[in-house]
Amino acid sequence: MESQLQSQIPGLDRVISEYSVGYLTHASHQYVEDTNAPSPLTEAAESVTDLLVSASGDFSDKNRDAITSLVEKFITTLSSSNGIDMERQQMPFAAKKLDQAINVGSQRNMSSTLGLTSGNVDLESANARKVESKVDKKKLEKAERKIRAKQEKKQMKNVEYESSRLLSQPDETMSYEEFYMAVNPLQLGSDSAAKSKDIKLDNIDISIGGLRILTDASFTLAYGRRYGLVGQNGIGKSTLLRALSRREVAVPTHVSILHVEQEITGDDTSAIQAVLDADVWRKHLLKEQEKITSQLNVLEEERSQLADTSKDAARLDNDREGLDITLSDIHSKLSEMESDKAESRAASILAGLGFSPERQQYATKTFSGGWRMRLALARALFCEPDLLLLDEPSNMLDVPSITFLANYLQGYPSTVLVVSHDRAFLNEVATDIVHQHSERLDYYRGANFESFYATKEERRKIAKREYEKQMAERAHLQSFIDKFRYNAAKSSEAQSRIKKLEKMPVLEAPESEYTVHFQFPEVEKLSPPIVQMTDVCFGYTKDKPLLRDVDLDVQLDSRIGIVGPNGAGKTTVLKLLTNQLQATKGLISTHSRLRIGFFAQHHVDALDMNASAVTFMAKTYPGKTDEDYRRHLGAFGITGMTGLQKMEFLSGGQKSRVAFACLSLTNPHILVLDEPSNHLDIEGMDALSDALQRFEGGVVMVSHDVTMLQNVCKSLWVCDQGTVHKFDGDVKAYKKQITAQADAAGVVAKH
Incomplete structure (x- = not known):
């Protein structure tokens, strides 16, 4: 049963699993004289179930049912092996009169864990049947202390941080303002300003849906540093950000938090006003300032009509003094917020994210989802919270906007925690890297992504060498102990080695290296020309051409990257290439046998979430065996049983891999890719880059990921202002040009 418990509850302390098995086994040997009394095994089962649920930290009904089922199976096994008649008693034993009375006067070697406190349960029958308890008292007490500490910690969190209750309310029931004010209580006066805004949390546990994300992890953020949070797809990075934003973990309440997660709701508010309104406390303080100023004017008028010695005058003076203090605190807070510079700063941020002065005045309901996400990002940058949480910000931005954001964050005055798989972005922004893996967080201070990657690999190699060395030493000591333990002449040496073995620290086996490989099929050779666009023009309406000439x-040897601002027509060019749109003017000629593979985000969305990847591929691309489909998925990192799971349970990166695997089944000559790196983790992006470099056909790619453009594309084309022209330089030169243009226009915000 212990192995089953470890499988059901990863990381379960072996002391607890040994105790659970021992206690159930002990209870199975006990009998009761009164058939109406509760069975010892029934009570033991309930107590052990409660103990295991508490130790798992997951109190969901699903987890409790799974543990209950596991305990019941073990009881059935015990009952059959002990020859117990299950039908003679309501649960699970028949009554049997013992040859001698049971002494229940002592509780030696037993604990008071959970349900065991109600009575004396360490039963020892005399003469006819004596059963010795298998429970080790010291081990049990250690297990109890761990459980109590964990329960006390959870209670402390719930008592001290009321904002964690926000999770019990659906987000849609709260407006942005209500949520902001609940999560970020206003701190007036000098006390809050003097408090440290560093965040240091020890022994935090985070779970979601029964899955443990972090266990006894240390979470540390130094104020003013910029942290890049990295890790594999599905490891729980977004879950950690969400827990921080809702204060599920004990972040001090004087540290304000803002999380860019969802697009804003569109209404008649202009874009720039939506950004200004995002700083809820600024808006609230301005109203309070106006209200208190009005009250002071009224008090001043009333006071002028009273003699200085009257009681009413003294009362009014006291009221005025209190209002003056409050108003002074408000002025101080508004000054700290630089409220007078708010509108110019909001306009500057919006301009950097691609909003022209005209578009800044548009109502938010007129923007598409992608532009509303940009507005959400602009609101967060404008608010300048003490802790800014960004989840894959580059997924919603084009290269010019990513360049602006990277430059802006380099001067950000507070703490930033960003989840990103964009190496170039992390290299420019991050001052430190946090690596999330194995339910813990590892910190790499003063490291951008490249130095982190090199250091992480070196750490892994060192840990592997130390582990292998210790395993060899342990094997050598154990061999000597086994050989000479019972040899009188060598017994003292054997005992010495036993003590040495016990004192050796227990090292965990290092993680196996996580690698992914993509493999596109061989390409049938075609004679040129393959695809040619000549003097092509296109517009969704006749009076508004989007592309011209x-x-x-x-x-087949092309490696073309297309960049430019959002809305300039990059995706439209790809749709013209793949014949999804027809040119209004000009000629597009293609080879008669040409097969084009087109990848876009909607291909991922079109996957059947209720089917497995194997089932979906067999239905969509019939003609192969399930084993062939599984082997094909394996070429894109979908290995083991993952291909047989429903796709709704796969991460975004895994779904993208399935979409690429489906794309390759068409045996394309040309790959046309629209933002292929979205949702892929860093290892997946590396695998895709390598596969595209090896691909024998042509590649045309729209991407915002600088690293992928650098690694794959040999030529860069810029789509902007209705034209598509070849750029004389690489993507680094293009970014420098964008930055220079922004600086010249005064777009980049200064701090």
Whole structure:
């Protein structure tokens, strides 16, 4: 049963699993004279179930049912092995009169864990049947202390941080303002300003849906540093950000938090006003300032009509003094917020994220989902919380906007925690890297992504060498002990080695290296020309052309990257290439046998979430065996049983891999990719880059990921202002040009 418990509850302390098995086994040997009394095994089962649920930290009904089922199976096994008649008693034993009375006067070697406090349960029958308890008292007390500490810690969190209750309310029932004010209580006066805004939390546990994300982890953020949070797809990075934003973990209440997670709700408010309104406390303080100023004017008028010696005058003076103090605190807070510079700063941020002065005045309901996400990001940057949480910000931005954001964050005055798989972005922004894995957090101070990657690999190699060395030493000591333990001449040496073995620290086996490989099929050779666009023009309406005079030639050895601001027509160019749109003018010629593989985000959305990847591929691309589909998925990092799981349980990165695997089944000559790196983790992006470099056909890619553009594309084309032209330089040169243009226009915000 112990192995089953470890499988059901990963990381379960072996002391608890040994105790659970021992206690149930002990209870199975006990009998009761009164058939109406509760069975010892029934009570033991309930107590052990409660103990295991508490130790798991997951109090969901699903987890409790799973543990209950596991305990019941073990009881059935015990009952059959002990020859107990299950039908002679309501649960699970028949009564049997013992040859001699049971002494229940002592509780030697037993504990008071959970349900065991109600009575004396260490039964020892005399003469005819004597059963010795298998429970080790010291081990049990250690287990109890761990459980009590964990329960006390959870109670402390719930008592001290009321904002964690926000999770019990659906988000849609709260407006942005209500949520902001609940999570970030206003701190007036000098006391809050003097408090440290560093965050240091020890022994935090986070779970979601019964899955443990962090266990006894240490979480530390130094104020003013910028942290990049990295880890594999599905490891729980977004869950950690969400827990921080709702204060599920004990972040001090004087540290304000803002999380860019969802697009804003559209209404008639202009874009710039939506950004200004995002700083809820600024808006609230301005109203309070106006209200108190009005009250002071009234008091001043009343006071002027009274003699200085009257009681009413003294009361009014006291009231005025209190209002003056409050108003002074408000002025101080508004000054700290630089409220007078708010509108110019909001306009500057919006401009950097691609909003022209005209678009800044548009109502938010007129923007698409992608632009509303940009507005959400602009609101967060404008508010400048003490802790800014960003989850894959580059997924919603084009290269110019990513360049602006990276430059802006480099001067950000507070703490930033960003989840990103964009290496170039992390290299520019992060001052430190936090690596989330194995339910813990590892810190790499003063490291951008490249130095982190090198250091992490070196750490892994050192840990592997130390582990292998200790395992060899342990094996050597154990061999000597086994050989000479019962040899009189060598017994003292054997005992010495036993003590040495016991004192050796227990090292965990290092994680196996996580690697992913993508493999596209071989390409049938075609004679040129393959795809040619000549003087192509296109517009969704006749009076508003989007593209004009586009000339583009794609061959089997092409590696073309298309960049430019959102809305300039990059995706439209790809749809013209793949014949999804028809040019309003010009010529697009393609080879008669050409097969084009087109990847876009909607291909991921089109996957059947209720089917497994194997079932979906067999239905959509019939003609192969399940084993062939599983082998094909394995070429894109979908291995083991993952291909047989429902796709709704896969992470975003795993779904993208399934979409790429489906794409490759069409045996394309040309791959046309629209933002292929979205949702892929860093290892997946590396695997895709390598596979595209090895691919024997042509590649045309729209991407915002600088690293992928650098690794894959040999030529860069810029789509902007209705034209598509080849850029004379690489993506680094393009970013420098964007930054220079922004600086010249005075767009980049200064701090």
